[in-house]
Amino acid sequence: MRIALLQTDPTVGDLPGNAALIAEGVRAAAAQGADLCLTPELALLGYPPRDLLLVPSFVQAAEARLTELARELAALPPVLVGTAWPTPGAPGRPLYNGAALLRAGRVQTRFPKTLLPTYDVFDEDRYFEPGPGPGCFELDGRRVAVTICEDLWNDSQFWEQRRYPGDPMGAVATLGADVVVNLSASPFTLGKQQVRQKMLGHLAAKYRVPVLYANQVGGADDLVFAGRSMAFGPDGALLARARAFEPDLLVVDLGAGGAPPAPGRVEADDFAPESEAWRALVLGTRDYARKCGFTRVLLGLSGGIDSALTAAVAAAALGPDNVLGVLMPSPWSSPGSVDDSLALGRSLGIETMTLPIAPLMAAFDAALAPAFAGAAPDVTEENIQARIRGNLLMALSNKRRALLLTTGNKSELAVGYCTIYGDMSGGLAVISDVPKTLVFRLCRWLNASQGREVIPAPIITKPPSAELRPGQKDEDSLPPYDVLDPILEGLVERRQSPDEVAARGFDPAQVRRVAALVAGAEFKRRQAAPGLKITDRAFGTGWRMPLASRLRT
Structure with a gap:
């Protein structure tokens, strides 16, 4: 038979x-x-x-x-x-x-x-x-x-x-x-x-x-x-x-x-997490675009490692000719971030476009000056920058009939280190189930597997930053990712309480703060683009947390 x-x-x-x-x-x-x-x-x-x-x-x-x-x-x-x-x-x-x-x-x-x-x-x-x-x-x-x-x-x-x-x-x-x-x-x-x-x-x-x-x-x-x-x-x-x-x-x-x-x-296979994650992301992106009727995609290129990995996945999934990378530098963007984004575009063979946002930032400042009189600048102005970029990307998505890919990773989405209607704008969150530490591993693996710098080395080695204010680093607001990700793994994937996570050797106050950030960001995740699930517990259809809740787990 x-x-x-x-x-x-x-x-x-x-x-x-x-x-x-x-x-x-x-x-x-x-x-x-x-x-x-x-x-x-x-x-x-x-x-x-x-x-x-x-x-x-x-x-x-x-x-x-x-x-x-x-x-x-x-x-x-x-x-x-x-x-x-x-x-x-x-x-x-x-x-x-x-x-x-x-x-x-x-x-x-x-x-x-x-x-x-x-x-x-x-x-x-x-x-x-x-x-x-x-x-x-x-x-x-x-x-x-x-x-x-x-x-x-x-x-x-x-x-x-x-x-x-x-x-x-x-x-x-x-x-x-x-x-x-x-x-x-x-x-x-x-x-x-x-x-x-x-x-x-x-x-x-x-x-x-x-x-x-x-x-x-x-x-x-x-x-x-x-x-x-x-x-x-x-x-x-x-x-x-x-x-x-x-x-x-x-x-x-x-x-x-x-x-x-x-x-x-018996087909040969590679069960290394980096190989599996890469192939799953490429297939998931290709099929999501194809089954939703899109042949082209676009994304914002910040010079950071998250947008670099997302762009690499997109190029592999749909072909470089069908990917647009958009640079939107602000007065706080470092020259290296712009240069690194352009180098990434050349490495991947994708089209790039530069839309400086300084004039739009000035227009918002002028329009809001009367309403903000007497108030010191804070995260509000940072969020305006993200939302300016989101508007530009959505406009290009409409005009080109291209699917906008968001570039936030799982660590950021977990703690709310993202802006609604800004960097969260889009139709597919490609790496929203990829913790930041795995993002770094994937980029290094990709370069090694291809025998060349697909992702330029400066993108991998620079300290992560949203570049929304002078000298900003992610670690100004968050624990180092090699600490944050294991805490999130315990809270999210293992369903452990803050006390149980702290018992594994983490600072209890830091764990409680991360748990509060996870709970407080639920309203953002509820409005996020669908993301590709690659872990046992993703912030997607299997995540059903209440919005109005006082329990912090």
């Missing part, structure tokens, strides 16, 4: 386009002798469809497209398609999430998902009713058990603490399955792939059955999917692994007549 894993990059809501990707994959798999094809989770609708699932006409259109797809593929191998369909009118949620088996020109049977995640970015209990458990079907004398994504993530021997009382894989053992397949849309986060491989290998060995996993690839709003579809033999060994961060077709030979599965293609 040969099973093909169709690692597709669907677009949410694009039923014709997603069906075409599936059909194309099935035809290619048939040419390679596949007996069964497997798509990712909800591949027909695109994952995650979110509240599109609450629109009855969308669900009806998906059902109609599924029926058309079954007819179109009638003469080809059967295919398990990830989709959603209405429940039969019983009490509960209105839909099932699962797999539909298309065979011989019709939808032969359906397999609903059992475990519905509601943590982090997931909210499946909002839409779906859980299925009763895994099901099987016969193919060429073998029993194929069908599971959907989370159904594999609850083994009591692998996880110290399980999220659900039941384990669908335990039920698979009673079904006499000869192979387990899993339709998945498991988002990327740094380091998750190694855990995923260990878990799937553990399950295959525990139940002495091959486990095949088809994962989505591509960007979907704030989420990035790395693909890396895989197959494991009954001994738990990795048989095959598809490419990372790009669509692929992986055909796995499970053998015939009692023969063991044949080792397949």
Whole structure:
């Protein structure tokens, strides 16, 4: 038996386009002798469809497209398609999430998902009713058990603490399955792939059955999917692994007549955090722009390391010819910052433009002079500079019909070291889930991996500064980033209290101040552009903190 894993990059809501990707994959798999094809989770609708699932006409259109797809593929191998369909009118949620088996020109049977995640970015209990458990079907004398994504993530021997009382894989053992397949849309986060491989290998060995996993690839709003579809033999060994961060077709030979599965293609990969983060950011930026209808992007170049990394990601994602870097020097901008920005533009091969903001600053000062009479200059004037720049960038975005990328990192967003309607203006916050220390590591890694200074050395070595007043440095307002980032990791990703973070050796007063900054900046994050999630806890759809709250955690 040969099973093909169709690692597709669907677009949410694009039923014709997603069906075409599936059909194309099935035809290619048939040419390679596949007996069964497997798509990712909800591949027909695109994952995650979110509240599109609450629109009855969308669900009806998906059902109609599924029926058309079954007819179109009638003469080809059967295919398990990830989709959603209405429940039969019983009490509960209105839909099932699962797999539909298309065979011989019709939808032969359906397999609903059992475990519905509601943590982090997931909210499946909002839409779906859980299925009763895994099901099987016969193919060429073998029993194929069908599971959907989370159904594999609850083994009591692998996880110290399980999220659900039941384990669908335990039920698979009673079904006499000869192979387990899993339709998945498991988002990327740094380091998750190694855990995923260990878990799937553990399950295959525990139940002495091959486990095949088809994962989505591509960007979907704030989420990035790395693909890396895989197959494991009954001994738990990795048989095959598809490419990372790009669509692929992986055909796995499970053998015939009692023969063991044949080792397949295992794509080389790099699990270093810098390599993974870079590829995720490039793919997420490319797909966000493409799926939102943009072919060009622009961003402000300050001469700092954050805008440099964002520009490098943009150039890799959309091509240098489609990126505009805008310099907006003020009287406080150092000559080095201007020179470094121009050098970066030449290194990346992108277009640059210079729009000095001193005349606009003077105009604002004059207009506000009567209202500000008797008040000393403070952060207000600094914010005006940021908002002038934001206005210029948005004007260029409108005029050029280009997506504006914001350049703030996770450390800044966490503590509110950013300006609403200023440097936060834009349509995509590319590095908003990249801590400042990782920004530095990524730039050094990029230069080393390319064998040249993609990011000019002065940008990496200069002290970070917003340059909104003479001699300003980030450390005037914040702890050093090599101190701030571990504190933020404890508060944000580990969900620790300030006392728990301080117990790890940090100054308690400093930790409490950072915790207060994180809580006080919630209103800014609520108005930020969507950002690409690459860590276990990002300030995106999985972050649901209240705005009006007195608790400081």
